[in-house]
Amino acid sequence: MKLKLIKKIDVTHDVKTFIFEAQEHIIWQPGQYLHYVLNHPNPDDREAERWFTISNAPYEVHPAITTRFANPSGSTFKKALENLKPGDEIEADGPKGKFVLEDLSNQHVFIAGGIGITPFRSILLQLAHDKQPINVDLLYANRDDNFIFDGELEEIASLNPNFRIHKFVSPKKIEENDIKALADTLKDPKYYVSGPEPMVEAFEQMLKKMGIVEENIHTDFFPGYEME
Numbered sequence: 001m002k003l004k005l006i007k008k009i010d011v012t013h014d015v016k017t018f019i020f021e022a023q024e025h026i027i028w029q030p031g032q033y034l035h036y037v038l039n040h041p042n043p044d045d046r047e048a049e050r051w052f053t054i055s056n057a058p059y060e061v062h063p064a065i066t067t068r069f070a071n072p073s074g075s076t077f078k079k080a081l082e083n084l085k086p087g088d089e090i091e092a093d094g095p096k097g098k099f100v101l102e103d104l105s106n107q108h109v110f111i112a113g114g115i116g117i118t119p120f121r122s123i124l125l126q127l128a129h130d131k132q133p134i135n136v137d138l139l140y141a142n143r144d145d146n147f148i149f150d151g152e153l154e155e156i157a158s159l160n161p162n163f164r165i166h167k168f169v170s171p172k173k174i175e176e177n178d179i180k181a182l183a184d185t186l187k188d189p190k191y192y193v194s195g196p197e198p199m200v201e202a203f204e205q206m207l208k209k210m211g212i213v214e215e216n217i218h219t220d221f222f223p224g225y226e227m228e
């Protein structure tokens with residue numbers, strides 16, 4: 001299907017959101033993603049296809065990409081995306097993905113590295129919009145204090161006492177002890193980890209080593225980025 005760009009929003013100095021109008025009605029669950037093809041002249045070796053979480057919540061109606069730009073060393077795909085103007089089109093298909101909440105009565109630990117916050121934005125905004133229970137501790141690590149979606153997430157936390165945000169600014173990292181201390185206060189939490197691929201793999205190993213069973217660990221990894 002074709003998606004037409006409606007508008008671009010600067011989220012932080014190097015992160016932008018692209019909001020699209022879909023040619024067909026898309027129904028997605030918060031946490032799912034779309035597959036995109038953006039043909040452009042002289043593509044580099046990473047070529048023309050990518051996957052992006054739908055950073056908008058379903059109630060916002062329009063699908064959105066939120067992504068980081070590594071200017072000037074970024075891919076030709078990202079340059080072509082950044083150059084899209086309102087009215088321009090991109091090819092997409094989906095939605096797909098199982099990085100979705102299963103039972104809202106569960107307690108959840110969300111672990112996000114930088115741009116890995118995108119599925120959590122969609123999940124949390126939809127829960128807040130629907131006035132559903134938000135039983136979530138978000139451990140959020142970032143390279144600096146420009147946390148993506150900071151204002152929106154803080155607002156949800158201010159209205160929902162069972163949603164707590166724990167921030168880690170590099171070089172401070174989310175350590176096993178931070179997770180253990182939190183887990184001791186929660187009943188059989190479900191873990192959701194999202195971020196650059198090496199980060200997600202490291203946390204998956206850490207959680208398994210801590211004795212968390214596989215069915216309680218959900219991961220969403222973003223290839224092509226280094227660790228936060």
Ligand SMILES: Cc1cc2nc3c(=O)[nH]c(=O)nc-3n(C[C@H](O)[C@H](O)[C@H](O)COP(=O)(O)OP(=O)(O)OC[C@H]3O[C@@H](n4cnc5c(N)ncnc54)[C@H](O)[C@@H]3O)c2cc1C
Binds near residue numbers: 221
């Ligand atoms: C299910 C899923 C969901 C995803 N959701 C998101 C999301 O919501 N937001 C998001 O941003 N990403 C998401 N991703 C990752 C996304 O698809 C890209 O892989 C990622 O954004 C990196 O993009 P890029 O390759 O264009 O590199 P860039 O972002 O341009 O650059 C990233 C790094 O790679 C280096 N680099 C760029 N091009 C090259 C090259 N040709 N050769 C060597 N090094 C290079 C850059 O210098 C920089 O250090 C998701 C991936 C999956 C599988």
